[in-house]
Amino acid sequence: MNQPGYDAAAALYAEMFPTAYQSTLEQYVVAAFADHVYEHASGGFVLDIGCGIGHVTADLADRGLDVLGVEPSRGMLDIARREHPGLRFAHDDAALGATAVEGRALAGVLARSSLIHLPPREVPAVLAGWAARMEPGGVVLIAGQATDTPGAVEEFDHAVAPAWRWHPDRVSEALSAAGFDELWRTLSRPDAGQRFPVSHVLARRRGSSDS
Numbered sequence: 001m002n003q004p005g006y007d008a009a010a011a012l013y014a015e016m017f018p019t020a021y022q023s024t025l026e027q028y029v030v031a032a033f034a035d036h037v038y039e040h041a042s043g044g045f046v047l048d049i050g051c052g053i054g055h056v057t058a059d060l061a062d063r064g065l066d067v068l069g070v071e072p073s074r075g076m077l078d079i080a081r082r083e084h085p086g087l088r089f090a091h092d093d094a095a096l097g098a099t100a101v102e103g104r105a106l107a108g109v110l111a112r113s114s115l116i117h118l119p120p121r122e123v124p125a126v127l128a129g130w131a132a133r134m135e136p137g138g139v140v141l142i143a144g145q146a147t148d149t150p151g152a153v154e155e156f157d158h159a160v161a162p163a164w165r166w167h168p169d170r171v172s173e174a175l176s177a178a179g180f181d182e183l184w185r186t187l188s189r190p191d192a193g194q195r196f197p198v199s200h201v202l203a204r205r206r207g208s209s210d211s
Contacts, residue, residue, distance in 0.1 A: 009160050010053070010075030014083075020055035025188055026143075029200045030056060030110070033141040034063045036183070037108040040137040040204055044107025049094050050114020054080030057087055060110070070099065094118060094126045096133070106134040109141070116144040116163045120153045127178035136207025140180055142171055146187060146199040156196070168199040175203040 021027040037046060043065065048057045051069030053076055060067040071077045072093040080089050090099040094115060109130050115123060130140060145165040147154050153166050172182045180203035188198045 006052075006073035006076050006160055008075070010073065010079055014053050014079050017053075017055075020059050022193060023188070025186065026112075029141070029143070029186060029202075030059060030112075031063070033108065033110055033139065033202060034060060034065055036139045036202065036204070037065060040139055041107035041135060044135070044138070045101070045104045046108040046110065047096075047101065047106060049109060049111040050117075051080060051089065052076050054084045054087060054089065056110070056112065057089070058084050061087055065108075068099070068101075070094075070096070095122075095129060101133050106130065106138055108139045109134070111141070112143040113145070115142055116158070116165065117161050118164075119162075120164055120166075123174055124177060127174055127180070131179040131205060134205045136205055138205040139183075139202060140175065140205070141200060141202045142175070143198065143200045145194075145196040148197060165196055166199070168201055171199065171201045172203070175201065179206050180204060181206060 037043060046060060046065045046067045048060060048067055048069045051057045051071045054069050057067055057069035069080060069089040070092045071089060074091060077089055077091055092098045118126060147165045147167050149167060151167055151170060153164050153170055155164050168185050168187060175182060182201060182203045184202055186200045190196055
């Protein structure tokens with residue numbers, strides 16, 4: 001659960017990324033995630049997995065969601081708690097072994113550029129764990145660097161920690177195997193600030209009537 005690379009880079013990260021979103025699309029996608037939580041899961045308890053310094057956790061809270069920021073880097077978490085003292089944060093990772101999500105059913109999980117750091121073999125168990133804790137209709141949004149190679153998952157030279165970029169179809173397939181149905185996705189192209197495509201995949205937890 002430790003993230004020494006992000007611990008060392010926490011202060012620099014806060015300086016380089018003083019706002020929650022680096023593009024209008026990112027902002028719109030997170031807003032759409034919040035809307036889906038209200039539409040399909042009547043609001044409820046939401047996790048921001050890999051919340052970093054807490055910018056997006058704060059945005060979700062401002063949108064009225066009951067949100068817990070989850071972060072494996074203590075350095076990042078210290079900044080999040082200092083900058084957002086009214087919000088809740090937990091030192092944990094995507095597997096949620098320590099927080100046990102406070103014993104509550106999940107209405108939504110947001111994972112922006114966090115699952116990219118999990119070895120691909122570990123991702124199915126993590127998604128299944130989210131599904132087991134999530135009420136039918138709950139939603140998941142997974143974002144991260146993508147590859148254009150059909151069906152591929154490719155390791156890449158991330159500046160801070162080992163990382164993998166997934167073709168969006170593979171993300172969707174992994175979600176489906178865990179009990180989620182994709183509702184939509186976005187794919188943005190590389191630009192001056194991003195050397196790889198970036199995908200967002202939103203999926204809904206199946207219920208007893210549609211599983």
